[in-house]
Amino acid sequence: xxxxxxxxxxxxxxxxxxxxxxxxxxxxxxxxxxxxxxxxxxxxxxxxxxxxxxxxxxxxxxxxxxxxxxxxxxxxxxxxxxxxxxxxxxxxxxxxxxxxxxxxxxxxxxxxxxxxxxxxxxxxxxxxxxxxxxxxxxxxxxxxxxxxxxxxxxxxxxxxxxxxxxxxxxxxxxxxxxxxxxxxxxxxxxxxxxxxxxxxxxxxxxxxxxxxxxxxxxxxxxxxxxxxxxxxxxxxxxxxxxxxxxxxxxxxxxxxxxxxxxxxxxxxxxxxxxxxxxxxxxxxxxxxxxxxxxxxxxxxxxxxxxxxxxxxxxxxxxxxxxxxxxxxxxxxxxxxxxxxxxxxxxxxxxxxxxxxxxxxxxxxxxxxxxxxxxxxxxxxxxxxxxxxxxxxxxxxxxxxxxxxxxxxxxxxxxxxxxxxxxxxxxxxxxxxxxxxxxxxxxxxxxxxxxxxxxxxxxxxxxxxxxxxxxxxxxxxxxxxxxxxxxxxxxxxxxxxxxxxxxxxxxxxxxxxxxxxxxxxxxx
Amino acid sequence: xxxxxxxxxxxxxxxxxxxxxxxxxxxxxxxxxxxxxxxxxxxxxxxxxxxxxxxxxxxxxxxxxxxxxxxxxxxxxxxxxxxxxxxxxxxxxxxxxxxxxxxxxxxxxxxxxxxxxxxxxxxxxxxxxxxxxxxxxxxxxxxxxxxxxxxxxxxxxxxxxxxxxxxxxxxxxxxxxxxxxxxxxxxxxxxxxxxxxxxxxxxxxxxxxxxxxxxxxxxxxxxxxxxxxxxxxxxxxxxxxxxxxxxxxxxxxxxxxxxxxxxxxxxxxxxxxxxxxxxxxxxxxxxxxxxxxxxxxxxxxxxxxxxxxxxxxxxxxxxxxxxxxxxxxxxxxxxxxxxxxxxxxxxxxxxxxxxxxxxxxxxxxxxxxxxxxxxxxxxxxxxxxxxxxxxxxxxxxx
Numbered sequence: 001x002x003x004x005x006x007x008x009x010x011x012x013x014x015x016x017x018x019x020x021x022x023x024x025x026x027x028x029x030x031x032x033x034x035x036x037x038x039x040x041x042x043x044x045x046x047x048x049x050x051x052x053x054x055x056x057x058x059x060x061x062x063x064x065x066x067x068x069x070x071x072x073x074x075x076x077x078x079x080x081x082x083x084x085x086x087x088x089x090x091x092x093x094x095x096x097x098x099x100x101x102x103x104x105x106x107x108x109x110x111x112x113x114x115x116x117x118x119x120x121x122x123x124x125x126x127x128x129x130x131x132x133x134x135x136x137x138x139x140x141x142x143x144x145x146x147x148x149x150x151x152x153x154x155x156x157x158x159x160x161x162x163x164x165x166x167x168x169x170x171x172x173x174x175x176x177x178x179x180x181x182x183x184x185x186x187x188x189x190x191x192x193x194x195x196x197x198x199x200x201x202x203x204x205x206x207x208x209x210x211x212x213x214x215x216x217x218x219x220x221x222x223x224x225x226x227x228x229x230x231x232x233x234x235x236x237x238x239x240x241x242x243x244x245x246x247x248x249x250x251x252x253x254x255x256x257x258x259x260x261x262x263x264x265x266x267x268x269x270x271x272x273x274x275x276x277x278x279x280x281x282x283x284x285x286x287x288x289x290x291x292x293x294x295x296x297x298x299x300x301x302x303x304x305x306x307x308x309x310x311x312x313x314x315x316x317x318x319x320x321x322x323x324x325x326x327x328x329x330x331x332x333x334x335x336x337x338x339x340x341x342x343x344x345x346x347x348x349x350x351x352x353x354x355x356x357x358x359x360x361x362x363x364x365x366x367x368x369x370x371x372x373x374x375x376x377x378x379x380x381x382x383x384x385x386x387x388x389x390x391x392x393x394x395x396x397x398x399x400x401x402x403x404x405x406x407x408x409x410x411x412x413x414x415x416x417x418x419x420x421x422x423x424x425x426x427x428x429x430x431x432x433x434x435x436x437x438x439x440x441x442x443x444x445x446x447x448x449x450x451x452x453x454x455x456x457x458x459x460x461x462x463x464x465x466x467x468x469x470x471x472x473x474x475x476x477x478x479x480x481x482x483x484x485x486x487x488x489x490x491x492x493x494x495x496x497x498x499x500x501x502x503x504x505x506x507x508x509x510x511x512x513x514x515x516x517x518x519x520x521x522x523x
Numbered sequence: 524x525x526x527x528x529x530x531x532x533x534x535x536x537x538x539x540x541x542x543x544x545x546x547x548x549x550x551x552x553x554x555x556x557x558x559x560x561x562x563x564x565x566x567x568x569x570x571x572x573x574x575x576x577x578x579x580x581x582x583x584x585x586x587x588x589x590x591x592x593x594x595x596x597x598x599x600x601x602x603x604x605x606x607x608x609x610x611x612x613x614x615x616x617x618x619x620x621x622x623x624x625x626x627x628x629x630x631x632x633x634x635x636x637x638x639x640x641x642x643x644x645x646x647x648x649x650x651x652x653x654x655x656x657x658x659x660x661x662x663x664x665x666x667x668x669x670x671x672x673x674x675x676x677x678x679x680x681x682x683x684x685x686x687x688x689x690x691x692x693x694x695x696x697x698x699x700x701x702x703x704x705x706x707x708x709x710x711x712x713x714x715x716x717x718x719x720x721x722x723x724x725x726x727x728x729x730x731x732x733x734x735x736x737x738x739x740x741x742x743x744x745x746x747x748x749x750x751x752x753x754x755x756x757x758x759x760x761x762x763x764x765x766x767x768x769x770x771x772x773x774x775x776x777x778x779x780x781x782x783x784x785x786x787x788x789x790x791x792x793x794x795x796x797x798x799x800x801x802x803x804x805x806x807x808x809x810x811x812x813x814x815x816x817x818x819x820x821x822x823x824x825x826x827x828x829x830x831x832x833x834x835x836x837x838x839x840x841x842x843x844x845x846x847x848x849x850x851x852x853x854x855x856x857x858x859x860x861x862x863x864x865x866x867x868x869x870x871x872x873x874x875x876x877x878x879x880x881x882x883x884x885x886x887x888x889x890x891x892x893x894x895x896x897x898x899x900x901x902x903x904x905x906x907x908x909x910x911x912x913x914x915x916x917x918x919x920x921x
Contacts, residue, residue, distance in 0.1 A: 326805055351807035365805055368798035370865045379795050380806045382788045389787050397734055413735060433806065 022073035158189035261485030279333030306487035356439030424455025560885030598864025603661030612829030640822015694765030711757030798865030
């Protein structure tokens with residue numbers, strides 16, 4: 001029996017997990033602020049919220065990915081405060097987390113993966129045959145009909161997910177956390193997985209599931225907690241409160257919109273600067289899987305065009321593949337720039353044709369962290385400041401200083417390594433690089449992710465200045481207020497398809513969310 | 524890659540010195556080692572004769588290190604350089620013995636190296652086979668081919684002209700006073716004047732453009748320091764047999780590639796690709812082409828190194844170039860290059876090569892056997908890289 005000693009109440013805690021006033025701060029960003037969250041023993045509890053609302057962060061704190069001491073507030077498991085130093089500690093407490101990105105060892109077999117890290121040995125020697133036998137009941141439990149000796153990477157993602165769950169079960173799990181388990185599954189696999197989760201509940205295992213798919217949430221959840229901007233907004237008991245999808249959406253999006261965006265006074269001309277027709281993109285590793293399907297859209301001069309949708313809807317993949325096939329195994333379709341059909345083979349071609357791309361992944365795809373600010377700014381446009389291939393370093397300094405002043409990049413000097421800059425200033429460096437190459441079409445992917453409010457406002461102003469100069473901007477944004485506050489037109493993507501177009505008059509968070517969440521009807 | 528000359532206006536002399544300490548640390552280490560051995564050997568290691576010899580004995584490794592540091596900056600490694608140098612060295616001897624002139628021989632050998640480099644570069648850059656594997660194959664392939672074309676017997680160049688490439692010096696009798704060869708000193712003074720002229724005009728331009736400046740005292744001290752080194756080198760050469768030809772070859776190579784890495788678009792792209800290849804690609808850099816060219820250049824420098832080594836031995840040996848690759852790689856890492864790419868300088872690699880050369884030479888003078896030389900060099904490599912990582916961590920650069 002567990003009595004909550006810390007709170008002093010001598011009642012058996014009906015909650016298996018309690019989170020009190022949890023605050024987690026990353027450099028420059030408050031990911032969670034004063035979150036309260038309670039999970040009853042034996043229930044299925046769903047966590048909902050927009051991208052970046054803090055769902056995964058919360059689960060990472062609970063499971064010890066972020067160790068005790070790196071956050072403020074308290075987490076109680078079975079009524080006792082947890083002080084996990086690592087995931088290992090939470091596993092010892094029978095708590096398991098299955099991340100969105102699967103963490104199986106791809107070239108090992110099913111049974112090896114199941115027992116990885118806790119293999120039974122005798123004098124340090126593994127009895128493989130015994131392990132294979134031991135793995136069978138777990139495979140049965142999760143309904144995976146495969147030979148335990150099958151190599152994991154040869155199975156589909158859905159089956160791999162089941163192996164993950166089997167692994168959690170083999171460790172006598174009491175609380176299982178699933179982070180968007182169905183995001184990469186098809187309908188049939190998803191349904192199978194949901195049934196499995198319900199089965200686990202009947203076996204007495206408590207589950208927390210993060211999901212964007214509201215129909216699934218309503219299908220299986222006993223309780224729902226909604227996070228927004230790192231705060232816990234409200235919790236529902238599904239049966240008692242008669243929860244509907246629109247109730248959830250309303251809670252997910254409602255927020256104050258005043259004075260977060262500069263006024264938009266864009267003069268959008270009717271001239272189409274870029275048109276994309278029937279663009280399809282295939283996954284780099286699974287060439288049969290279309291990440292983007294038959295996308296068609298138009299971009300006008302002087303316009304900010306936003307692409308909304310959930311993570312994994314295919315927005316980044318669409319834009320990166322347009323930008324010189326920087327993503328995907330193959331793509332098909334047509335791109336017209338200023339009415340002429342283009343065929344970009346590399347980002348270099350796209351840049352030469354007047355496109356600029358600012359990646360959402362600043363650290364991996366945007367910057368060269370080892371280099372200083374001025375080199376990062378000039379990298380795309382060295383030809384402009386060179387003669388006979390020799391770089392004019394004085395001009396480089398002049399240009400870099402110019403952008404430092406214009407964009408208000410806060411750095412002690414342009415010789416500072418970019419890795420020492422804050423997120424907002426790093427983003428300004430990437431923008432400067434793109435600006436210096438002077439493109440006429442800017443594609444900015446989540447330009448304000450992970451940066452503070454002040455820097456966000458400055459970046460919005462930069463984008464407005466660009467369109468006022470007659471340039472065009474495509475902005476991928478997962479923050480709906482940002483898209484509505486900035487864009488002249490919005491396309492909403494959902495599962496690789498452009499689901500709809502919203503003019504400035506039609507825009508609302510409810511409409512975007514509905515389009516982004518609606519399940520595509522099976523044909 | 525940070526340019527020393529723009530470290531900031533408001534900084535004090537000591538601050539600037541501290542910031543640049545890391546850049547000079549390898550040089551200071553070299554000086555300490557030279558002084559240490561001169562104490563241990565009673566000054567033999569710094570007498571003009573030995574001083575000149577250190578350059579001659581290490582020239583072929585230093586030439587390889589120049590190419591290797593480019594390969595390492597771009598994030599790769601080249602294990603084939605020893606075999607390729609042996610192969611091209613053999614080619615040079617064969618070509619020369621057919622009666623071709625020395626200049627044509629050298630040029631054709633470098634071209635052969637470039638072709639070999641391009642061959643390996645193709646597999647690495649366009650077929651995406653890891654450089655480690657391609658050059659491991661190259662190491663075996665070109666060793667084998669060396670045995671085949673030399674028939675496993677040394678090939679000796681017909682005339683002594685070939686030998687001059689390594690041990691010869693440039694000197695004219697009319698520029699000789701007593702036993703002093705004046706030419707190196709004249710050239711040294713000339714170089715120093717050019718250096719001073721360009722540094723001052725650069726500083727003036729910076730003042731005009733209102734850039735950050737380093738303090739005047741620091742600026743002058745740095746100039747004096749660099750000038751002094753040039754003059755010490757030249758005086759030492761003057762006191763022995765004049766300017767070694769191999770030093771000229773090395774100096775020109777270093778100058779060309781320092782200029783390329785620091786001042787050209789190509790050089791910038793090498794650092795960009797090595798620092799983050801995916802980001803470089805999205806910046807519009809054709810990273811495959813950069814990698815291809817870097818390996819091609821490495822091949823060309825293998826050719827040059829092969830010629831120099833054949834000249835040094837006055838014979839193309841089938842077993843030439845063994846372990847050259849490891850010496851060149853060690854030189855780069857001692858000189859501050861990063862194994863994960865994006866960091867490294869030509870001068871650093873030269874310093875690293877010289878540190879190892881001086882240690883080799885010093886221990887030979889002290890009659891320490893080759894066995895112990897390996898042990899000491901291993902420790903130096905380990906300590907140097909450890910120190911580099913340690914200071915980098917402290918400076919928040921990792």
